Amino acid sequence: MVGTGSSAPRRPVSALIWLISPLVLAVCTVTAVLEVTPAARAPVAWCGAAATVAVALAASEAARRGRVIAGLRRRHAEREALLQYRLDQHDAETWRFAREVMPEALKLMRHGAPTDQVVRVTIPAHELEPGFAAAHRSIVRSVIEAVQAEEALRDAAHRAFVNIARRMQAIVHQQAYDIRDMEHKHGNNPDVFGDLLHLDHGNALTGRLADSIAVLGGSRPGRQWRSEIPLYNVLRGAMSRILEYRRVDLHSVADVAVVGPAVEPVIHALAELLDNATRYSPPQTRVHLTAVDIQSGIAVEIEDAGVGLTDEARRRTDRVLSKEGGLDLDDLGESPRLGLAVVSRLANTYDFLVSLRPSAYGGVRAVLVIPPNLITASKFPGGDIARAPKLPPAKKRRRPGSIPVQPSAAPIMDSPIPPPLGDSGLPQRRRRRGPAPLPFGRAAAAQRTPAPPAPEEPPVQPGLWLAAFTSGINGEMPVPDQGRPTSDNPSDKEE
Amino acid sequence: MSGPGPDPTAQPPGNPDRLYILTGGQTRPEAKTELDLVTLIVTRSESDPGLQPEHTAVVRMCDFPLSVAEISAYLELPVSTLTPLLTELLSKGEVEARPPVPTAALPDVQLLEAVMNGLQKL
Numbered sequence: 001m002v003g004t005g006s007s008a009p010r011r012p013v014s015a016l017i018w019l020i021s022p023l024v025l026a027v028c029t030v031t032a033v034l035e036v037t038p039a040a041r042a043p044v045a046w047c048g049a050a051a052t053v054a055v056a057l058a059a060s061e062a063a064r065r066g067r068v069i070a071g072l073r074r075r076h077a078e079r080e081a082l083l084q085y086r087l088d089q090h091d092a093e094t095w096r097f098a099r100e101v102m103p104e105a106l107k108l109m110r111h112g113a114p115t116d117q118v119v120r121v122t123i124p125a126h127e128l129e130p131g132f133a134a135a136h137r138s139i140v141r142s143v144i145e146a147v148q149a150e151e152a153l154r155d156a157a158h159r160a161f162v163n164i165a166r167r168m169q170a171i172v173h174q175q176a177y178d179i180r181d182m183e184h185k186h187g188n189n190p191d192v193f194g195d196l197l198h199l200d201h202g203n204a205l206t207g208r209l210a211d212s213i214a215v216l217g218g219s220r221p222g223r224q225w226r227s228e229i230p231l232y233n234v235l236r237g238a239m240s241r242i243l244e245y246r247r248v249d250l251h252s253v254a255d256v257a258v259v260g261p262a263v264e265p266v267i268h269a270l271a272e273l274l275d276n277a278t279r280y281s282p283p284q285t286r287v288h289l290t291a292v293d294i295q296s297g298i299a300v301e302i303e304d305a306g307v308g309l310t311d312e313a314r315r316r317t318d319r320v321l322s323k324e325g326g327l328d329l330d331d332l333g334e335s336p337r338l339g340l341a342v343v344s345r346l347a348n349t350y351d352f353l354v355s356l357r358p359s360a361y362g363g364v365r366a367v368l369v370i371p372p373n374l375i376t377a378s379k380f381p382g383g384d385i386a387r388a389p390k391l392p393p394a395k396k397r398r399r400p401g402s403i404p405v406q407p408s409a410a411p412i413m414d415s416p417i418p419p420p421l422g423d424s425g426l427p428q429r430r431r432r433r434g435p436a437p438l439p440f441g442r443a444a445a446a447q448r449t450p451a452p453p454a455p456e457e458p459p460v461q462p463g464l465w466l467a468a469f470t471s472g473i474n475g476e477m478p479v480p481d482q483g484r485p486t487s488d489n490p491s492d493k494e495e
Numbered sequence: 496m497s498g499p500g501p502d503p504t505a506q507p508p509g510n511p512d513r514l515y516i517l518t519g520g521q522t523r524p525e526a527k528t529e530l531d532l533v534t535l536i537v538t539r540s541e542s543d544p545g546l547q548p549e550h551t552a553v554v555r556m557c558d559f560p561l562s563v564a565e566i567s568a569y570l571e572l573p574v575s576t577l578t579p580l581l582t583e584l585l586s587k588g589e590v591e592a593r594p595p596v597p598t599a600a601l602p603d604v605q606l607l608e609a610v611m612n613g614l615q616k617l
Binding site: 180186187194198200225234236239 | 511512513514515516532548567571572573574575576578
């Protein structure tokens with residue numbers, strides 16, 4: 001192969017090279033003419049001249065063709081070089097497209113950038129001929145459109161999921177209220193009541209599933225609580241949402257409350273962890289639930305005595321828990337394991353720290369740390385009673401016990417009329433004299449002897465208050481201004 | 496239970512746990528207890544700090560004898576929920592139960608019916 005550069009200087013040489021053979025032939029002819037006899041000189045000269053001319057013609061033609069061929073070769077080589085250059089460029093551009101441009105474009109699209117901006121990102125780095133660049137751009141555009149269509153479809157699916165979950169949540173909440181209502185209404189009938197509790201439990205389980213779907217779809221779990229809830233009740237709320245809540249032992253609980261907006265997420269995350277704990281441990285073992293104060297918030301620990309985590313399982317759970325954005329609704333698989341994905345999603349949203357570690361019992365110890373900004377002081381700090389779910393009522397209703405404090409109530413024992421007014425201005429309940437016998441009660445009753453007789457008040461018909469109570473239990477709204485204990489204000493004074 | 500008071504439909508906002516949790520899933524005590532609405536409950540000892548809050552509330556409240564129905568009303572718990580709680584407290588000896596004083600010793604209804612039937616047959 002002759003290079004374009006090397007052929008140029010050789011041109012003059014090669015231009016004359018065709019003269020060699022005619023010259024040789026001419027010399028031979030002259031020699032032959034001189035050698036032959038004079039008689040043969042003329043024909044030999046003629047033949048020699050003719051042959052020389054023919055050879056010269058052939059040689060010059062060959063030389064011309066040779067030049068043409070060389071020119072063609074040169075042009076061909078130039079063209080090939082150009083093509084090679086373009087090919088290299090295209091290769092490089094395609095690589096860049098695959099490795100840099102498309103990932104960048106996809107990233108932009110995930111963040112919701114408009115198509116034009118995404119196309120601008122994908123402008124080729126090198127100078128390309130317009131056709132190729134246009135083709136490139138159209139590929140990008142169609143890929144973007146396809147991806148966007150896909151994203152839109154997924155978004156729609158997510159929204160549909162969340163919407164359905166929301167409706168389910170609404171129904172479940174309504175049902176929970178109704179059941180609660182019925183529980184109060186049929187509280188006197190143990191059989192009906194037991195069935196209602198059963199229904200209530202099933203309803204709570206349904207609600208948890210709906211909450212899980214809502215969380216995975218990027219929504220909030222469940223209802224919003226307006227005020228803060230004591231941690232004790234939050235933990236019991238979590239217990240009430242799992243199937244085997246009977247196996248959960250609720251131990252000591254830090255005396256704090258969870259702020260309203262975080263209540264439902266905490267309950268839900270704990271319910272999922274508790275569900276895992278009860279599900280993956282033998283049915284006869286107990287699951288321990290405690291909550292302690294730590295430097296960085298409140299640590300809720302769930303410890304089971306199950307089979308524990310293998311290394312592989314632990315890696316998997318760590319992966320799920322640490323995965324940004326948690327699990328995708330689209331790749332749940334056939335038997336979805338929602339629990340940890342839901343916990344991870346909630347933990348990301350609300351800054352919980354979740355870790356699963358081997359427990360001393362051989363099972364799993366799950367720790368969920370609630371950050372301090374979601375914790376507030378309990379409204380009723382201190383006493384055990386303050387932690388009761390019915391706190392405010394329980395507290396204000398302790399009045400019967402505190403009646404003895406008012407000595408003035410004692411003397412009106414036999415007065416036939418108006419029931420004494422409490423310090424709140426509301427009528428106090430009256431007690432028959434009979435059923436307040438001194439010898440009845442705790443051993444220390446002797447110390448309190450001044451107390452019991454004090455509240456005794458005019459005898460009333462024993463059944464009256466009970467009738468009122470049962471009618472109230474049955475949901476009939478009584479007239480408010482009757483001489484029955486009302487439970488409203490006094491508590492405010494006590495607190 | 497009075498007009499402006501808490502009504503069951505407006506569930507108090509601070510109440511994420513359900514009734515079945517309070518009794519640990521046990522809705523009916525195995526042993527049929529003597530507790531009925533008018534049984535009087537009174538505390539026997541100081542409240543033990545390890546008790547469940549409802550138990551503590553009962554123990555504190557029953558410093559002075561209260562009937563089951565009253566406790567139920569004060570705690571806003573249905574009687575069927577309260578009964579297992581009280582049964583548990585009774586078995587632990589934290590409280591003491593006492594049946595109400597019978598107002599009148601009425602003869603047995605069946606006896607009366609038998610007498611009535613007998614009279615009619617005469």
